[in-house]
Amino acid sequence: MTDAQPSRPIPVAAGGEKISFRDVKAEIRRRIEQRVWAPGDLVPGEVELAEEFGCARATVNRAMRELTEEGLVDRKRKAGTRVRMTPLRQARFEIPLVRAEITGAGAKYRYALLSREVQAAPPWLCARLALRADSRALHLTCLHSADGVPYQYEDRWISLVALPQAETADFQTRGPNEWLVEAVPYSEVEISFLACAATPGVAAALGLEPGEPVFTVERTTWWAGAALTLVRLSYERGHRMTTRY
Amino acid sequence: MTDAQPSRPIPVAAGGEKISFRDVKAEIRRRIEQRVWAPGDLVPGEVELAEEFGCARATVNRAMRELTEEGLVDRKRKAGTRVRMTPLRQARFEIPLVRAEITGAGAKYRYALLSREVQAAPPWLCARLALRADSRALHLTCLHSADGVPYQYEDRWISLVALPQAETADFQTRGPNEWLVEAVPYSEVEISFLACAATPGVAAALGLEPGEPVFTVERTTWWAGAALTLVRLSYERGHRMTTRY
């Protein structure tokens, strides 16, 4: 680990304009990407950079803080700031409501409730949601279509212990997801992406062959420490979640 | 859309301690989660909140800015800050190197190069990476194992136009990913998650039946506008990517 060269190429300040933290951030990023400061290098301190850029330390601080969040550098008090050996890569996906996903793509959204049943929560569900045995649960299956083509199959369990009002809610015209977002908008979520084989039910709803690979999202939702709902979303053939970073 | 109640329950300031932006953030979050401020409500302005909390406006500003990033509120100049009708949900996944993924789970990492071939890039690859026809490319397949069990199958193409030094690099002992991270640490990436059926090659390497569902990550990497590499990572049976938010 060598330290960075003194390297004072071009004080970015051009006109009489005031330096923004964005300018600082962009310049630091440039130096890292172009290896002016190589991985492992020690970056000059905030005071020094503030002098170089002709701005307040707080401005440099904000720039560096954001670069830290983005995984380019690593900061430690007293030790200083170093360019990460391996940039920390993180993918961010927005999780929209199906309706928004479909209408956003310019297609017509259609929702259908396929089945609805109140029953004792099966053991696997109790284990999964930390419910007491024989808790009651609402089991729903639904289909979301885009321009008449099946897009997403939803298999959902709602704990009637945590959400008794779900038993009388109307899921004929609106999906349970939308109902839940209104009933409990701010909750804690665990989400998983996985590939699994289409069960006969899923295959029938989505027009697939049983056993065909299905991209699946599984989401568990909690509020105030209590499990509310578990849902498996199975997507149409060839679906992918994509992002850039 | 009603406006939030005046609602001044408990000025958080307890002891003579200085208020942190974390305190402000936590309190605002609490009020939103517990519906003191309902979805759609207008939140008091920064000046007013600063008075309530007995801190500087900058402190409130930082708290609110972070809550904005986290998707709880929506801010517009002049219009003020509103609680989002639907919290903006976003899932963040860390993308580690396979080696870190495996050793991090306490297992022993093993790497094997299965095949290596220099050839003219096939048309589909040229299209995908915006290469000129007949560009040369390096095609590699590798297997990453955890405690001797196949964990991830890697099918990678590297553009020899953009990275000629890849032709002489040694991929016998270290995976191409690690080589790339050193050669071109800071690049632009497009990543997709999908489910696909195991091809015979994938199935053989991972010990699956052909046609079985495979969780797959596809990643394209660019630097300075030029495509460097395209990789498909196929995971062991039942693999899932999980995160909380």
Place this chain on the structure above:
DNA sequence: CAGTGGTCTAGACCACTAT
């Protein structure tokens, strides 16, 4: 214990945009 980042403040000016 000394150096670096982390945070707060009080004040100022600016940019956007609803009205």
Place this chain on the structure above:
DNA sequence: TAGTGGTCTAGACCACTGA
């Protein structure tokens, strides 16, 4: 055009941690 958030500054004190 006025009100709200967005950002910068200069200065201060603090917290962590490497030497």
